[in-house]
Amino acid sequence: MSLLTVQNMAAQYGAAQALFDVSLSVAEGEVVALLGRNGMGKTTTIHAICRMLPRVTGRVVFAGEDLLALPSHRAARLGLGLVPEGRRAFASLTVAENLSAAARPGEWDFTRVAALFPRLAERRGQRAASLSGGEQQMLVIGRALMTNPRLLLLDEATEGLAPLVRQEIWDAIAALKGGTGLSILVVDKSLRELRQVADRAVVLERGRTVWTGTMDALTDDVTERYMGMGR
Secondary structure, eight states, X not given: OEEEEEEEEEEEETTEEEEEEEEEEEETTOEEEEEOSTTSSHHHHHHHXXXXXXXXXXXXXXXXXXXXXXXXXXXXHTTEEEXXXXXXXXXXXXXXXXXXXXXXSSSOOHHHHHHHOHHHHHTTTSBGGGSOHHHHHHHHHHHHHTTOOSEEEEESTTTTOOHHHHHHHHHHHHHHHHHHOOEEEEEOSOHHHHHHHXXXXXXXXXXXXXXXXXXXXXXXXXXXXXXXXOO
């Protein structure tokens, strides 16, 4: 059953149109990779789904609700958990305060987040500004999970991180897929890792969906044509 359905979505930043015709879906418990070269509309698609843009048209339905009829805070309460590009932890708050600030009732609490990312338990009293980049990324993912979402949206969650830290993030995503039934829409450039966790991929080019299929069907021809890379 589809949890998120996006059909013919278009969006604008002021007078500039950024999305022209984006269609995708995410089923319950499914991990979908959103792919494309830089500047093709991936982050804009995430922002449009989360109701962070004022001018969006088309059809966006989440958990049976028309998201385009809702303000961003009401869309979030339906179960959208956003991990934005560039981390954006609350720098002056401690780890524990960052997590509690976003907490909503449900299975995800500090104990469960700390089990996924043990470093956060070790640093629970530290201000977010004092954490490494990788630790801040873990914190922001944990903060999104504390909202007890039905759909987790990860926008470049491993970008700019050291290889060992990136692997910790990918291990956490794999654990979320294998042990929680959480639906995930993930934007990332790491095709090798995406092939290990994603069920399907959607490729964008110039604000349009140009390819959709399983990860097995994402051939070298497709990745070279639309992303300039092979496996």
